[in-house]
Amino acid sequence: MSELNPILAASAQSTEAYQQAIAQSSQAVVQWLQQPEMYQGKTVAELRERIKLDFNPQGLGNQAAIERAIEYFLKDSLSVHHPQCVAHLHCPSLVISQAAEVLINATNQSMDSWDQSPSATIIEMKLIEWLRAQVGYQPGDAGVFTSGGTQSNLMGLMLARDAFFARQGHSIQQDGLTGNLKKIKVLCSENAHFSVQKNMALLGLGYQSVTLVKTDRFARMDLNDLTEKLAQAQANGEQILAIVATAGTTDAGAIDPLRAIATLAAEHDIWVHVDAAWGGALLLSEKYRDYLDGLELVDSITLDFHKQFFQTISCGAFLLKEARHYELMRYQAAYLNSEFDEAQGVPNLVSKSLQTTRRFDALKLWMGLEALGQKQYAAIIDSGVSLAQEVAHYIMEQSALELVMQPQLASVLFRYRPVEWTAAGNDEIALLNQKIGDALLESGRANVGVTEFDGVTCLKLTLLNPTVSLEDIKVLLALVDKTAQQLLSA
Incomplete structure (x- = not known):
């Protein structure tokens, strides 16, 4: 072995190199956490110029390689823990999640x-059992950890598709797609995540298979329009593969009426998948758990723990109500999940996952629950929802700020509208708000989302960080006002 000792092993040389590398990296992180700026403010062009791949044929050694990573990556990273970093569903992480990553990475287990x-x-199987209990599913371990919401949504839609064809006596797994595919539809709300369309394309049915259901003034799926869309589909000779409900839309945090949707779907024998990538955090809530009423009735569920569960990326899960549906995707490879293994009761999770090699991300949730306990976990989840309500009230008191809609989860949609612009058109106001968002990020002082809701371009605060207070957001909103004034005067 060379002096660089590249492989983690039990030798004294290796463990010493490991300790030095981890210590150097963690010390750099501690220093980075202290920097006052949210972002150093480099543009795309500046980063392209600054970052060069210049590999030394002889290697630099661990210390120098880490130093370069600190200089070119860490120092120019976005500080997601910063109180003014509120643009996306992009959470700061629990300290215990960082510790879990050390154990996950060092052991390098493959799930x-x-x-x-x-x-x-x-551990993963027991966590799935625990998550099912939180939902209200029957005891069991039908589910698996995933890379996140898009993959979990793909699993839900794939099993819905295969169950749909299986009821007609056809195996997608064995024989592929068949019949008039243009007559097969999936229903979801106008505000559902774009992964519904992406995944239906991957599943061979295309964007055309997705029918959008109108939403109400709170961005939730409209039950009257859902009923009409079901009737229209029947009149057109179409068949509904699945209804995808959302518990926590990306912008508004809207939660569709889950119980009513599940009840309606049951009347038509339609699979319901719920994308609860964000809103699923309320499973632990002591204040807002009732927002998820009816979740226990649906066929499959997406959960993400790298949102309001505060875990490092990536960490998600897929839950399946009835274990029998896993038979639709079972594949046996002699070297992984042989019939002999199964006869002996050996659990090989490859049978439950779209992935083969897979990280042990479940450890992060387990350690988080153990370290915080459910009560403290509930408190930090609830804090974002409660803060959003406080911020909305404050915005309504500001003459130049306009609340676009009342918050439902931990996001606030608003826009800057100068008092003197009473006759200004939406296009002018939209452009101003876009420029405010861009200028804040360019300055490195704040990262505020820019999105569109019901035809209105607005700014978005996604308040996931449990250490952020109303006073922090007042500072941010003052920055919004100051930036707007600078843009207007220019």
């Missing part, structure tokens, strides 16, 4: 078979 991840397999 596809038990003999590659023995204790990890059992």
Whole structure:
């Protein structure tokens, strides 16, 4: 082995190199956390010029490689923990999640078979059992950890598709797609995540298979329009593969009426998948758990823990109400999940996942629950929802700020509208708000979302950080006002 000792192993040389590398990296992170700016403010062009791949044929050694990563990556990273970093569903992470990553990365377990991840397999299965209990599903372990919402939504739609064809006596897994595919539809709201369209394309049915259901003034799926869309589909000779409900839309945080949707779907024997990538955090809530009423009735669920569960990316899960549907995707590989293994009761999770090699991300949630306890976890989840309500009230008191809609989860949609612009058109106001968002990020002082809701370009605060207070947001809104004044005077 060379002096660089590149492989983590039990030798004294290796463990010493490991300790030095981890210490150097963690010390750099501690220093980075202290920097006052949210972002150093480099443009795309500046970063392209600054970052060069210049690999030394002989290697630089661990210390120098880490120094370069600190200089070219860490120092120019966005500080997601900063109180003015509120643009996206992009959370700061729990300290215990960082510790979990050390254990996950060092052990490098692969979750596809038990003999590659023995204790990890059992922990993940028990966490799935626990999550099912929080939802209100029957006891069982039908579910799996995933890379996030898009993958979980793909699993839900794929199993819905395969169950749909199986009811007609056809196996997608064995024989592929068949019939008049243009007559097969999926319904979701206008505000559903774009992964519904992406995944239907991946599943061979295309964007055309997705029918959008209108939403109400709170951005929730409109039940009257859903009923009409079902009737229209029947009149057109179309069949509904699934209804995708959303518990926490990306911008408004809207939660569709889950119980009513599930009840209506049951009358038509339609699979319901709920994208609860964001709103699923309310499973632990002590104040807002009732927002998820009816979740226990649906066929499959997406959860993300790298949003309002405050875990490092990536960490998500897919839950399946009835374990029998997993048979639709089962594939046996002799070297991973043999029939012999299964006969002995050996759990190989590759049978439940779209991935083969997979990280042990479940450890982060387990350690988070153990470290915080459910009560403290609930408190930090609820804090964002409560703060959003306080911020909305404050915005309504400001003459130059206009609340676009009342918050439902931890996001606030608003726009800057100068008092003197009483006759200004929406296009002018939209451009001003876009420029405010761009200028704040360029300055490195804040990252505020810019989005569109119901035809109105607005600014968005996504208040996931439990350490952020109303006073912090008042500082941010003062920055918005100051930036707007500078733009107007220029």
